[in-house]
Every structure is written in structure tokens, then in C-alpha cells.
Amino acid sequence: MDLLRFTTAGSVDDGKSTLIGRLMYDTKAIFEDQLEAIEKSSQSRGDENVNLALLTDGLKAEREQGITIDVAYRYFATPKRKFIIADTPGHIQYTRNMVTGASTANLAIILVDARNGVVEQTKRHTFIASLLKIKHIVVAVNKMDLVDYSEEQFNKIKADFLAFSEKIGIEDIRFIPISALKGDNVVDNSTQTPWYAGGSLLENLEKVEIDQDLDLVNGRFPIQRVVKTDDFNGFAGRVDGGIVKVGDEVVAFPSKETAKIKSIETMDGSIEEAFPPMSVVITLDKELELKRGDMIAKADNQPSEVDSINATVCWMNQNGLSVGGKYLLKHTTTEVEATVTAVVDKLDINTMEHISTDSGLQMNEIGEISISLSSAIVTDSYKTNRATGSLILIDQETNETVAAGMIK
Structure with a gap:
């Protein structure tokens, strides 16, 4: 089975945590003691129903305030696919947490309250998902039970969202009317929406095609570790791009030496080809002195070698970014010292406008x-x-990650 990573986003109180709880509950992905614990917590809080949001709100402050603060990761599987969910916060002051959760996602579920429609936070989270190059968006119009499962209201939200999303060019958008509280169209199709025939949320998550989202053209293999014995010299790492095959001509960076792939080794033995995101050991037909941080690339499609870059970054630290700041830059398996030479502009993630600035970036700004x-x-x-x-930027004194970035 393949693995789908997805993130949830939306306005505060749109039901993100409840939706994930419902997915896990209806797919029987929780244990009896977990269910008993949230039943007791629900009773002590005075909730009318079992509060499924408590399955993902792991921090004490989250349970007390009824909001999501940190990124919560949850795992479940069906006979068709494995899933990793990142439940991310809706508050603007936790933008950095949303970026963290969405950075590895294949798909984003954007929740919209059926009563309120498309609001500012809906646009902001969709825009961040597009910045992170998430190619698949599911717009889950939640709380349909509170608008009497109105097809007219659902279609209005769909039209409003499509009018906005045309500006940012997302290719695959699906709209699903749901009630996370009652379970309508989450795991099973609902009889309350006979006018909708697009399948339940789980059905869409199981069927969405993500194979073509990977870079299967540019052969990239950053070296994580050298595996060397008296009679063996291999390079361990993860295939980050392209399909690499035995016999392929490759170039080693930064030395620019060329060789051919002699073998591709795994824990289960030798294979003829590997593709993202497989972790393998590659041996070459020549003895090359390579180390962690070097990269093996296919000769017919080589990467760029640069000593300066422009990147879109989300600033994650309480201490702001300013021109002249010195950091450690981590990129694939290599680390280099870096100096910020200019802040080109700041992005207003509510209006999607680029703003000229001399003040640097503050926490949660992009x-x-x-x-x-x-x-x-x-x-x-x-x-x-x-x-x-x-890439990520690291404070050399505290070792804190201060920014995550996307190279332009």
C-alpha cells in the first residue's frame, strides 16, 4: 500500500480536529481505552456528545481552551491506503505551525463552515497550501447539518472558492458536503445529501492519485552516509528525484566526477531501479571519494550549483530576521553557513500582495x-x-530552527 500525507486547515472552530476524530473513530483506528478517556473528558467538560476533537488535541492548553495550538500527527490505515494526518492550527499566530504540518503533505483538506462560507482564513490557508506546492485540495464544507443540508448553500460556497482559487492556480480541487459531528459523507455516503454524488471524504482520500506529484525526471540522490568495508564501497541515502537504474551514468557533486551505477542495494537485496522516496545504497563502477552532503545526480539532467539563492521563507522565531543575520543553512544532507543579504519583500498572506519592506521579517511572517x-x-x-x-535556517548559538524556506 502507498502512503498519503494530508493536512487539515481552516478557520478557528470549523471542526478540523472533530473531522479527524470522526475519520479515526469511523475507521476503527482508535483503541477502547482512548474512547473511554475522551468519553470521560467529554462528560467532565459538559459536552452533549462525545467530543471527537479530543483525540487530536494533545496539549493540556488545547483541551482547556478548545483550540488547536500545536501540529498533531495521527496515523490510520484502510485496506486501500495508509495515512498520516497533520492537524494544524487555524489561528494566524500559529502560521508557522501550519507551514510545518503542510510542508510534507500531498493533499490539504480546507474546512469551510457551511454557515459562514469562504472567509479570510480560508483564503489564507489555501494560499499557503499553494505556496507549498500542494497539488490536491479537498474543500470540506462542514456543519451541513446546521444549514439543513442545503444544496444551494453548498453551491454558493463552491462558486466563491473557485473564483478565489483561480488566482493561485491549484489544479485539483474537490468539494464535499460533510458533517463531522454526525458523520455525513466522512467515511460513509450520507442519505441527507442525495444531490451530491462525489463520494465520501475517505473515498476521495483513498483514490486521489499522487504518483505524478513526485519529481520522476531529475535524478537526485543526496548522500546521507558512506558504507565502506574491505570489499564494499556504497553510498546510503534517499532517492529525492527521478528514477535511477543500474547502468545509469551519474555525476557526483561537488567534484563533478562521472561514473555509472553498479548496483542498488536494499535490506531485501539488490534491485534494478529505485525512485522517490526509496532509501537505498548505491554502488558505483569507480572508486569515488564522496561524503555525507555530496550528491549523486543523473548526468543527463543535472542540478544547479550555486553560492547564493533567493528563497521564500516562513519566519518561525521570536527574534526577527534582519539583513546581515548569519545562520546555518541545512539543505538535503548538507549544512553551510549563510548570511541574509536582503529582504526582497514581505507577503501579505491575507491579500496575497507582495509588500516592500526594510523591517525584515517577524515571527509567522512570510x-x-x-x-x-x-x-x-x-x-x-x-x-x-x-x-x-x-531548506531550513538554524540559529548557530541556540540550535533553534528559525525559518523554513522554498528556493526560487
Whole structure:
């Protein structure tokens, strides 16, 4: 079975945590003791029904305030697919948490309250999903039970969302009328919406095609570890792009030496080809002195080697970003020292406008910056390859991650 990573987003109190709880409850992905615990918590809070949101709200502050603060990851599976869910916060002050949860997602579920329709936070979260190059969006129009399962209201929300999304160019958008509280169209199709024939949320999650979302053209293999014995010299890592095959001619960066792939090894033995995101050991037909942080790339489609970059970053630290700031930049398996040479602009994620600024970036703000590197890195644009086009910035004194970025 393949794996689908998806994230949830939407306005505060749109029902994100309840939806995930409903998915896990109706697919029998929770244990009896978990159910008993949330039943007791629901009773102590005075909730009329079992509060399924408590399955994902893991922090004490979240349970007390009834909001999501941190990113909560949950796992479940059906006979057709495995899933990893990132339940992300809706508040604007937790934008960095949403970016973290969405950064590895194949699909985003944008929840919309059927009573309120498309609001500012709906647009903001959709825009962030598009920035992160999430190609599949499911718009779950929740709380349909509170608008009497109105087809007219559902169609109005659909038209409003499509009018907005045309500006940001998302390719695959699906609309599903649901009630997370009552379970309508979440796991099973609902009799309350006879006018809807697009399948339940789970059915759509099981069927969405994500194979073509990966970069299967540009062969990229960042080296994580050298595996060397008296009679074996291999390079361990994850295939981050392309389909690499035994016999392929490759180039090693930064040395630019060429060789051919002699074998591809796994825990289960040798294979003839590997593709993202497989972790393998590659051996070459020549003895090359490579190390962690180097990259093996297919010779017919090579990456760029650069010592300065522009990147769109989300600032995650309480101490703001300013021109001249020095950080450690981590990119694939390599780390280099980096200096911010310019803040090109700041992005208003509510209006999608680029704003000129001299004030740098503050926590939860997104903007484009220029970075000078102490030594060259081997990269693609984030648009081409999410794995080799992403980076993080680290404070060298505290070792805190201060920003996540997408190379332009």
C-alpha cells in the first residue's frame, strides 16, 4: 500500500480536529481505552456528545481552551491506503505551525463552515497550501447539518472558492458536503445529501492519485552516509528525484566526477531501479571519494550549483530576521553557513500582495529573502522538486530552527 500525507486547515472552530476524530473513530483506528478517556473528558467538560476533537488535541492548553495550538500527527490505515494526518492550527499566530504540518503533505483538506462560507482564513490557508506546492485540495464544507443540508448553500460556497482559487492556480480541487459531528459523507455516503454524488471524504482520500506529484525526471540522490568495508564501497541515502537504474551514468557533486551505477542495494537485496522516496545504497563502477552532503545526480539532467539563492521563507522565531543575520543553512544532507543579504519583500498572506519592506521579517511572517552561502550547494527550485528545493535556517548559538524556506 502507498502512503498519503494530508493536512487539515481552516478557520478557528470549523471542526478540523472533530473531522479527524470522526475519520479515526469511523475507521476503527482508535483503541477502547482512548474512547473511554475522551468519553470521560467529554462528560467532565459538559459536552452533549462525545467530543471527537479530543483525540487530536494533545496539549493540556488545547483541551482547556478548545483550540488547536500545536501540529498533531495521527496515523490510520484502510485496506486501500495508509495515512498520516497533520492537524494544524487555524489561528494566524500559529502560521508557522501550519507551514510545518503542510510542508510534507500531498493533499490539504480546507474546512469551510457551511454557515459562514469562504472567509479570510480560508483564503489564507489555501494560499499557503499553494505556496507549498500542494497539488490536491479537498474543500470540506462542514456543519451541513446546521444549514439543513442545503444544496444551494453548498453551491454558493463552491462558486466563491473557485473564483478565489483561480488566482493561485491549484489544479485539483474537490468539494464535499460533510458533517463531522454526525458523520455525513466522512467515511460513509450520507442519505441527507442525495444531490451530491462525489463520494465520501475517505473515498476521495483513498483514490486521489499522487504518483505524478513526485519529481520522476531529475535524478537526485543526496548522500546521507558512506558504507565502506574491505570489499564494499556504497553510498546510503534517499532517492529525492527521478528514477535511477543500474547502468545509469551519474555525476557526483561537488567534484563533478562521472561514473555509472553498479548496483542498488536494499535490506531485501539488490534491485534494478529505485525512485522517490526509496532509501537505498548505491554502488558505483569507480572508486569515488564522496561524503555525507555530496550528491549523486543523473548526468543527463543535472542540478544547479550555486553560492547564493533567493528563497521564500516562513519566519518561525521570536527574534526577527534582519539583513546581515548569519545562520546555518541545512539543505538535503548538507549544512553551510549563510548570511541574509536582503529582504526582497514581505507577503501579505491575507491579500496575497507582495509588500516592500526594510523591517525584515517577524515571527509567522512570510517573505522572499536573498542569501549568500559560505560554499556552494547543489539544488533545484522548490517548484521542480520539493525535496531538493527546500531548506531550513538554524540559529548557530541556540540550535533553534528559525525559518523554513522554498528556493526560487
